[in-house]
Amino acid sequence: MSSRVLLISPNRCSVPDPVFPLGLAHLGAALRRAGHQVRWHDALVESERLETLLAEFQPNLVGISLRNVDNVLLRTQEVYFEELNSLCSRIRQVVRCPIVLGGSGFSIFPEPLLRWSGAEYGIFGAGEAPLVSLVEALESGAEPRGIPGLVYPSNGAVRRNPPRWLQPSLPLSEADLPAEVVSYYVNSTGTLNLQTQRGCSFRCCYCTYPLIEGRAHLRRAPEEIAEDFALAARLGARCLFVVDSVFNSSPRHVQETCEAILRRNVRLPWACFLRPQALNADLMNLMVRAGLTYVEFGSDSLSDEVLAAYQKGLGFDDIRHAHQLARAAGIDCCHFLICGGPGETAQTLRESFDRSAQLEGAVFMTVVGMRVYPGTPLFERALAEGRFGPETSLLEPVYYISPALTPGEITRHLSDFASRSPNWIVGDPSPAFAKMVRRLRERGVVGPLWSYVSLIQRLWPQGFNWPASHPVS
Ligand code: B12
Ligand code: SF4
Structure with a gap:
């Protein structure tokens, strides 16, 4: 079976520079190789409005990558995680599929961020294999709770499975890197x-x-x-x-x-x-x-x-x-x-x-x-x-x-x-x-x-x- 997965990078931070969302490239490559369809939404590029993309693509799963929680600058502090909650609400106004969180910022604070966002799942650490397993479990109706690195709500608490650490195992290909996203970063920096x-x-x-x-x-x-x-x-x-x-x-x-x-x-x-x-x-x-x-x-x-x-x-x-x-x-x-x-x-x-x-x-x-x-x-x-x-x-x-x-x-x-x-x-x-x-x-x-x-x-x-x-x- 083939699922449709929308991967979102909400990162608008341009200090010191806009940074290509490499995590999405690795996730997209793993999903594509497992036979799934992948689309990206990068908030800095926004070639298409998120709502339009959701309505047209009708994803079976939406993945949000939280890279930065804050800017780690005491004197000019900015926090970025707060928008997760409203982003999940925006998604839910258009589609009813589950939402999964991941990313380096998410992996530092998985439990509070899952609670804050209201998303169904999170993945702690490297995302490729667990995301493919999650997509396949959701497709087949199997229980996803054994997936390494999965973060999920359970009886009012949030649980986190131990991760399986994996090397970035792929050479990427052009098909893993959407042309409009690549050209945004190539043109800006x-x-x-x-x-x-x-x-x-x-x-x-x-x-x-x-x-x-x-x-x-x-x-x-x-x-x-x-x-x-x-x-x-x-x-x-x-x-x-x-x-x-x-x-x-x-x-x-x-x-x-x-x-x-x-x-x-x-x-x-x-x-x-x-x-x-x-x-x-x-x-x-x-x-x-x-x-x-x-x-x-x-x-x-x-x-x-x-x-x-x-x-x-x-x-x-x-x-x-x-x-x-x-x-x-x-x-x-x-x-x-x-x-x-x-x-x-x-x-x-x-x-x-x-x-x-x-x-x-x-x-x-x-x-x-x-x-x-x-x-x-x-x-x-x-x-x-x-x-x-x-x-x-x-x-x-x-x-x-x-x-x-x-x-x-x-x-x-x-x-x-x-x-x-x-x-x-x-x-x-x-x-x-x-x-x-x-x-x-x-x-x-x-x-x-x-x-x-x-x-x-x-x-x-x-x-x-x-x-x-x-x-x-
Ligand atoms: C390299 C790096 C930089 C470089 C980037 C250069 C470049 N052109 O890429 C530089 C030095 C410029 C930089 C700048 C900043 N950085 Co920096 N950076 C990193 C670093 C070391 C690696 C990030 C990376 O590319 N990883 C490789 C990719 C492939 O991995 P990934 O994105 O994490 O994705 C994997 C998983 O997280 C997961 N995943 C990711 N998304 C998703 C989504 C879903 C749905 C799922 C399931 C899984 C998943 O799967 C992916 C594949 O396994 C991380 C620390 C770290 N080790 O992660 C800090 C880190 C991300 N940076 C951080 C910060 C704060 C910043 C700055 C804000 C600092 C500043 N004030 O300048 C800026 C922001 C820049 C921006 N525009 O966003 C923090 C974020 C934490 C926090 N407190 O918010 C980190 C975590 C470091 C830390 N302090 O702990 N950074
Ligand atoms: S623990 Fe590793 S990555 Fe972190 S500052 Fe030390 S050498 Fe660098």
């Missing part, structure tokens, strides 16, 4: 995205990635990855973002993937998250030959004391070494810093700033405070410190701020650093900077937003600094 592996075995105190994707690194075959690179190039992408939690989870994976890209002869600049550890010059040069152009290091702090409190399992020497390797290979680098988490003091903030001078050519993207998520070591710590009670819903963002500082003090320190060093990025981009980025994009310049900082500073050394004003909370 020039960037598409791709996943080479899932999972993370590290235990940084605040991080949800091992919870969303599992703790094992589940890697795809290098030749398949290279096929997806080639597909993105054929579709017109001028840059690719490798969305893996940590691309360099294993030197062998990096090596085999890059060699496969070179063999496939794909010439496409790409970006990825690298853990600043266990890198060497050969590996870095190989990545660059395969097209790596932008590196986002999840460094979090440049103070060893804070790195230890964040449970990063690495020190400043590792960060400096990784940075030097990247610069020597000619790569633009950005370091993300979480300022004000456990162990931070005014002194450690200054230490990070002072040490940043040793990382030549880097851009530092800073955030204030550490978002607390359930199931993380930070959650346990905050609970033990009495920051909130066990019943507190963390859906409404809660931030851990070191007892030695206030958000206002952290912001003032960062603003001071940014005024002394234009590569410290604090707050939103100034209108002049945003305008310049738009112009460069119109001329075909690609890359993550932060990469324009160095470019614009190189082109116009006197002007166009990023920071505008920073509201002090």
